[in-house]
Amino acid sequence: MRSGIMASIFLHSAVIVIGIFGLPEIRSTPKINNVPMVVEIVPLKLKTNLSENTKIKKSDSKKKKKPITKKNSKQIKKKIKKITNKSSISTPPAKMQKEPKLIIPKTQRIKLKENKIIKRSKKKSEINPNRDLLNKIKPRRKPSSPDRFAMVLRNLEKNLEKPLTPKKKIPVVSKDNLMDRLTKTLVKSPIDYNPTKSSSMSERHLMINIIKRTMEPCWNFQAGSKQAEDIIVEIKVELQPDGKVRSARITNRNYLETDSFRLAAGESALRAVLNPSCQPYKLPVKKYEIWRDLQLIFNPREMLGR
Amino acid sequence: MKLYRTKVNLVLVTIFFAITLSSGAFGELRVDITRGVVKPIPVAVTNLMGNTPKEQNLGINIANVIKADLVRSGLFEAIDNKAFIDIEPSLNIVPKFGNWRILKAQALSQGKVVLGSDDQLKVQFRLWDVFSEKQMVGKVYSTVSGNWRRIAHIIADAIYKRVTGEDGYFDTRIVYIAQTGRSDKRVKRLAIMDQDGENHHFLTDGKSLVLTPRFSPSRQEITYMSYHGNVPRVYIFNIDSGRQELLGDFPGMTFAPRFSPDGKSVIMSMAKDGNSEIYTLNLRTRAIKRLTNHSSIDTSPHYAPDGSKVVFNSDRSGSQQIYVMSAEGGRAKRISFGRGNYATPVWSPRGDLIAFTKMTRGKFYIGVMNTDGKGERLLAEGFMVESPTWAPNGRVLMFFRETPISKKGGINSKLFSIDLTGFNEREVMTPIDASDPAWSPLIP
Numbered sequence: 001m002r003s004g005i006m007a008s009i010f011l012h013s014a015v016i017v018i019g020i021f022g023l024p025e026i027r028s029t030p031k032i033n034n035v036p037m038v039v040e041i042v043p044l045k046l047k048t049n050l051s052e053n054t055k056i057k058k059s060d061s062k063k064k065k066k067p068i069t070k071k072n073s074k075q076i077k078k079k080i081k082k083i084t085n086k087s088s089i090s091t092p093p094a095k096m097q098k099e100p101k102l103i104i105p106k107t108q109r110i111k112l113k114e115n116k117i118i119k120r121s122k123k124k125s126e127i128n129p130n131r132d133l134l135n136k137i138k139p140r141r142k143p144s145s146p147d148r149f150a151m152v153l154r155n156l157e158k159n160l161e162k163p164l165t166p167k168k169k170i171p172v173v174s175k176d177n178l179m180d181r182l183t184k185t186l187v188k189s190p191i192d193y194n195p196t197k198s199s200s201m202s203e204r205h206l207m208i209n210i211i212k213r214t215m216e217p218c219w220n221f222q223a224g225s226k227q228a229e230d231i232i233v234e235i236k237v238e239l240q241p242d243g244k245v246r247s248a249r250i251t252n253r254n255y256l257e258t259d260s261f262r263l264a265a266g267e268s269a270l271r272a273v274l275n276p277s278c279q280p281y282k283l284p285v286k287k288y289e290i291w292r293d294l295q296l297i298f299n300p301r302e303m304l305g306r
Numbered sequence: 307m308k309l310y311r312t313k314v315n316l317v318l319v320t321i322f323f324a325i326t327l328s329s330g331a332f333g334e335l336r337v338d339i340t341r342g343v344v345k346p347i348p349v350a351v352t353n354l355m356g357n358t359p360k361e362q363n364l365g366i367n368i369a370n371v372i373k374a375d376l377v378r379s380g381l382f383e384a385i386d387n388k389a390f391i392d393i394e395p396s397l398n399i400v401p402k403f404g405n406w407r408i409l410k411a412q413a414l415s416q417g418k419v420v421l422g423s424d425d426q427l428k429v430q431f432r433l434w435d436v437f438s439e440k441q442m443v444g445k446v447y448s449t450v451s452g453n454w455r456r457i458a459h460i461i462a463d464a465i466y467k468r469v470t471g472e473d474g475y476f477d478t479r480i481v482y483i484a485q486t487g488r489s490d491k492r493v494k495r496l497a498i499m500d501q502d503g504e505n506h507h508f509l510t511d512g513k514s515l516v517l518t519p520r521f522s523p524s525r526q527e528i529t530y531m532s533y534h535g536n537v538p539r540v541y542i543f544n545i546d547s548g549r550q551e552l553l554g555d556f557p558g559m560t561f562a563p564r565f566s567p568d569g570k571s572v573i574m575s576m577a578k579d580g581n582s583e584i585y586t587l588n589l590r591t592r593a594i595k596r597l598t599n600h601s602s603i604d605t606s607p608h609y610a611p612d613g614s615k616v617v618f619n620s621d622r623s624g625s626q627q628i629y630v631m632s633a634e635g636g637r638a639k640r641i642s643f644g645r646g647n648y649a650t651p652v653w654s655p656r657g658d659l660i661a662f663t664k665m666t667r668g669k670f671y672i673g674v675m676n677t678d679g680k681g682e683r684l685l686a687e688g689f690m691v692e693s694p695t696w697a698p699n700g701r702v703l704m705f706f707r708e709t710p711i712s713k714k715g716g717i718n719s720k721l722f723s724i725d726l727t728g729f730n731e732r733e734v735m736t737p738i739d740a741s742d743p744a745w746s747p748l749i750p
Contacts, residue, residue, distance in 0.1 A: 007312060152344055154728025156671060156684035157644075204335065211337045219342030220412075222381075222470055224701055224727045226656055236334075264471030267435065271412055272342070274437035293334045302340040 152223040152303050207283055207291050218278040220268055221300055225261045233269040233298040241288050243280030248273045251295075269298040344727075346383035347469060348410050349376060350436075352393050354417035354429065361419045364454055368429065371458035372415065374502060375476040376465060379702070380730025385409050397430055406436045413442070413469060417461070427451040431461050433468060443468050455504060456749070463748075475697040476501060479545070479746040480704065481519045481528050482721060484508065485739040489717055496530060498545065501697075501745075503735045509543065521744045522565040523611070523655065523698075528744065529553065529572060531562045540574075542589075545746075553587075561606060563587065567613040573597075575605040575618075584618055584635075597635035609633065610653045610677075617641075617651040617660055617677075628662055630677065641679030650693055653677075656700030659726065663692045663705075672705050674726060685728040698747045701726055704734065706741040 222228060234252045237245060248270060250256060256266035272278070273296065283291045351373045354365030376382035391405040397418050406414050417431040426448060433443040443464050447457050456477060463474025484497040496516045499506040510516055515533040522528070526545045531538050540553040540562055553563070553572070563574035571588045582603045586595045598604045602622035609616055610633075617630050620638065626647035629638040642648045646666025653660055657677070664671040664684065670691045675682040690708040697704070704723045711718050719741045721734040734743075 003312060152727070153683060154685065156687055156728070157673075157682070207335065208337050211335075212339060212341075215337075215339050216341045217343055219339060220347055221342035221344055223344050224725060225471055226658055226700075259471070260467065261471035264469060267438075267469075269339075271435070271437050272339075275412075276407055276437075277410065289333065291335050295334045295336045296339055297336065298339045298342075300340070300342070303342065 152221075203284075203287060204290065207287070210283060211281055211291075211294065211296075214278050214281050215272060215296070218275040219272040219298065221303065222261075222265065222268065223304070225265065227261070228265070229301050229304040231256075231262050231265040231300065233266045235269060235273055235296045235298070237273055237294040237296060239281065239283075239292055239294065241285055243283055245273060245279060265298075269296075272298075346377075346381055347412050348383045348385055349413040349415065349465070349469075350385045350390065350406055350409065350411040351376070351415045352390065352417075353387070354419045354431075355395070355397065356419045356421075358421070361421050364421070364427070364451070365417070365419045368417070368419065368454055368458040368461070369415075371455060371502070372462045372465070375459060375462035378502065378732065379466065380725050380732075381466070381470055385411050397432060401434055403434070403436050403439045411436050413465070415461075415465060421451060425451050427454060427457065429457050429461070431464070433465055455500065459500070459502075472701050473699040474748070475699045475702060475745075477749050478698060479526075479749065480721070480734070480743050481509075481521060481545075481746070482706075482736070482740045482743040483516060483519065484736065485719060485741060486512075496543075497736075497740075499736070501734075506737060518562040518693075518742055519744045520562050520564045521746045522569045523567050523747055524565075524569040526746065526749065527565075527569070529562045529565070553589075554592075564608055566609050567611055573607045573609060573616065575607060584616070595635075597631070597633075598638070606650050608652050611655050611657045615653075617653050619649050619651060626665075628660065628675075628679075641675070641677070642682075643679065644682055652694055652696060654696050654700035654726075655698055659700070661694040661696065661703055663694065672703065672724070674703075683728060685724050685726070686722065686731060691722075693742050695743050695745045697745050704743045704745055706743060708741070 256262040353369045356362040373384040414434040420428040459477040462476045487493045493512045495512040496509040517531040519530040563572035584597045607618040628642040631638040671684040672686040673684040688707040719739040724731040
C-alpha cells in the first residue's frame with residue numbers, strides 16, 4: 001500500500017516537473033541581460049577564436065619590413081622647440097593678433113611626418129598584430145542618396161523643417177553596438193570556431209544576432225498594409241547542421257488566415273525564411289544543438305515607429 | 307512484487323525524462339525579427355501559352371499588360387523574359403522551381419489562352435509560390451476576345467491581392483477633365499480611360515464647361531457639373547449604358563455632388579444667401595436634407611465607406627480645416643491642426659485614412675492622415691496639386707499637378723498617381739492636359 005502511494009506521488013511529481021520544464025509555453029524563456037559593452041580596443045588573440053590561417057599575419061609581415069629611425073625624430077623635436085621659442089620672442093606683443101606660426105624648414109617638415117608614420121606603424125605591429133580585423137569595423141557614414149525605400153513611410157513635412165545652410169558631411173558613428181558590428185564581420189567572413197577556446201560574449205546572444213542580420217535583407221515587408229504594425233508572424237524553423245533550412249512552418253496560422261493582409265504578411269515572412277539568398281546561416285557547427293530549432297517572431301512595430 | 311512495481315515505475319520515469327530531454331522542447335532559440343526591407347517583390351510572368359499564332363499573340367499581349375500593371379503599382383518587379391531558363395510546355399506540369407529560384411523569382415505566373423470558334427476567349431491562369439513550391443491561385447476566365455485587356459487586368463488583380471493582401475485596382479477606369487487651348491479660353495471636356503491610359507475617349511463635346519466628375523463607389527455612374535447657359539447643372543451619367551440624367555439645377559453649387567456608399571443618395575455643398583452648407587439628396591425621392599447649420603463656409607463633403615460619417619471642409623475656426631461629423635448631421639469634430647489650410651478631404655475606401663490638399667508656405671501638398679487626425683503625412687508637392695482621388699482599394703491616390711510653363715502665362719496640367727506610403731509617384735499619360743481625376747470602382 002505504502003509503496004503504491006509513494007510510487008504514485010513520485011510519478012505525479014515527475015509529470016509536473018516534466019510539464020514545467022518540458023512545455024515551452026509554461027517555462028518562460030530566459031531573459032538575456034544586455035550587459036553594457038565597453039568600447040575598447042582589445043587584442044583579438046585573447047577574445048576571439050581566430051585560427052592561424054587568417055590573412056592578418058601576412059599584412060603584419062609586410063609592415064615589419066619598414067625601417068625605424070628613432071634618433072632623427074628626437075633631434076627634429078628638439079629643433080622644433082628651439083624654433084618655436086625664437087618665433088614667439090621676435091614678434092612684438094602689441095602688434096600680434098594672430099597665433100605665432102611655426103617656421104620649420106620644408107625638408108625637416110617632410111622628414112618629421114615620415115618618422116611619425118613609421119613610429120605609429122611599428123608600435124601597432126609590435127603590440128597588436130591583429131589590428132587589421134578591428135580596422136574592418138569602421139563607423140558607417142550616412143549614404144548621400146538614400147534608397148527610395150530606405151524610410152518605410154515617406155513624409156515631405158520633414159523637408160519643410162530643414163535648415164537652408166548646407167550641412168557638412170560629418171562621419172556619423174553607427175548606433176549599432178560592438179556586438180552588432182562584430183556580428184556583421186562574422187557573417188561576412190566566416191571564422192573557424194574553436195569551442196575549446198573560451199569566449200567572453202554570450203553565445204546565444206551572438207547567434208541570435210547572426211540570425212537577425214542574415215534574415216533582415218530577405219524579409220520584404222508590406223509597409224502600406226492596413227494595420228501593418230499589428231500583424232505578428234510566428235514561424236518555427238528547423239535548421240540542418242550546414243545552416244540551411246530543413247523545414248519551416250507558421251505556428252500562428254489560425255490568426256493569420258482571418259484576414260488577407262495577415263495571410264499575405266505570414267507568407268511574406270515564410271518566403272523570407274525559405275529564401276535561398278539568406279542561407280545558409282553561418283552558425284558554429286559545434287553548437288548545433290542550441291540553434292537547431294528556432295522560433296522566429298516577425299514584428300514590424302519598430303519599423304513603423306510604434 | 308513490490309520491488310517489481312517500483313522498478314517498473316522507475317523505468318517509466320526515466321523514459322519520460324529521456325523523451326522530454328531529447329525532444330528539446332525547451333531548447334528552441336527565440337529570435338525577434340524587427341527589421342526588414344521595403345522593396346518590390348520579384349515575380350516571373352511567362353507569356354500565356356497558345357496553340358495557334360493568334361492565341362500565342364494574345365498570350366504575349368496579356369502577359370505584357372499583367373507585367374505593366376504589377377510594375378506600375380511599385381510593389382512588384384517583373385523579371386525579364388530573356389532570363390527565363392526553362393518554361394514548362396503545359397499548365398498541368400508542375401514547374402521546376404529550382405530554375406526560378408536561380409532568377410530570384412518569389413512568384414511565378416503561368417497561363418493558357420484558348421480561342422473558341424464563336425470568338426469566345428478562355429484564359430487559364432496559375433500563380434505559384436516559388437520558395438514553398440505551392441500553388442497560390444488557379445482560375446479560369448472567359449469572355450469575348452475583344453475584352454482580353456480586362457482579363458489581363460483581372461489576372462493582375464488576382465496576383466496583386468494574393469501576394470500583398472490588398473484588393474486589386476487594375477480593372478478600373480479614370481474619368482477626368484481634359485483641357486486644351488489658351489489659359490483664358492480653356493476648352494474642358496469630360497474624358498474616360500482605363501487606369502493604365504488605354505481605351506481613351508471623350509464623353510462630352512466641349513461646348514459647355516464641365517467640372518468635377520465624381521464616380522459612384524458602387525456603380526459605373528458619374529456625376530458632373532456642366533455650365534450650360536451659364537447655369538450650373540448636375541448630371542448623372544451611366545458609363546455602361548451611356549444614359550444621362552439631369553439631377554437638377556443647383557445655383558450656388560461649385561462642386562459636383564458625391565455619391566453615398568450605397569449609391570442611393572448624393573451629398574453636396576450649396577451656397578444660399580451667401581452661406582455654404584452641406585446637404586444630402588435622395589436620388590429616388592429627390593428629398594433634400596440639410597446636415598450643417600453654421601455661419602461658416604462648409605464644403606467638399608465626402609462619405610466614409612461605411613456611410614456612417616462624413617468628412618468635410620470648413621472655415622468655422624478661422625481658417626480652412628477638416629471636420630468629421632455623423633452622416634445624419636450634428637456636431638462636427640475638427641481633425642486637422644497643422645500649419646496651413648486644408649481642403650478637398652476624401653475618405654479612403656479602406657476606411658483608415660483621409661486624403662486632403664494642403665496649402666502652406668506658398669506651396670500645395672497632397673497628404674493623408676488617420677481618421678482621428680493623427681499621423682499626418684505629406685506625400686506630394688507642387689506649384690499647384692489638388693483633387694486627390696482614391697483607387698477602390700484605398701492604397702493608391704491620384705491627383706493633378708499644374709506647373710507654369712513660362713512667366714508670360716500658360717499652365718501644364720497632368721495627372722499623377724502615388725502610393726499611400728509616399729513612394730512610386732508616376733505620371734498617368736493622357737493625350738492632352740488633364741485635371742480633376744475620379745477613380746471608378748472595380749468594373750463588375
